[in-house]
Amino acid sequence: MNRVTAHTGSKYPIIQAPMGWIARSQLASAVCEAGGMGIIETSSGEIDNCKKEIQMMSDLTLKMIQWLIFVLSQVLDL
Numbered sequence: 001m002n003r004v005t006a007h008t009g010s011k012y013p014i015i016q017a018p019m020g021w022i023a024r025s026q027l028a029s030a031v032c033e034a035g036g037m038g039i040i041e042t043s044s045g046e047i048d049n050c051k052k053e054i055q056m057m058s059d060l061t062l063k064m065i066q067w068l069i070f071v072l073s074q075v076l077d078l
Contacts, residue, residue: 008037008064008066009063009064010032010035010036010037010063010064011035011036012034012035012036014031014035014036014037015036015037015039016028016031016036016037016038016039017039018039018040018041018042018043019041020041020043020044021041021044022041023038023039023040023041024040024041024053025040025053025054025056025057025060026056026060028040028057028065028066029057029060029061029063029065032061032063032064032065033060033061033063037064037066038057038061038063038065038066039066040053040054040057040065040066
């Protein structure tokens with residue numbers, strides 16, 4: 001065990017990148033089931049789809065799940 005596996009609860013120190021539009025529940029849960037740390041990408045900003053993906057992942061694996069949340073802000077010139 002090393003610091004990565006101790007912190008993430010994964011079997012192997014492998015972290016699947018939260019790649020835009022690719023890292024969905026099926027990929028992330030497969031990585032978790034294989035012993036790595038799977039992450040759902042949520043930067044699309046589509047809240048309902050993100051909630052659906054998180055629920056689907058929790059149905060696909062009993063391992064600890066991760067998701068990456070980006071907070072986007074708009075700068076206004078006043």
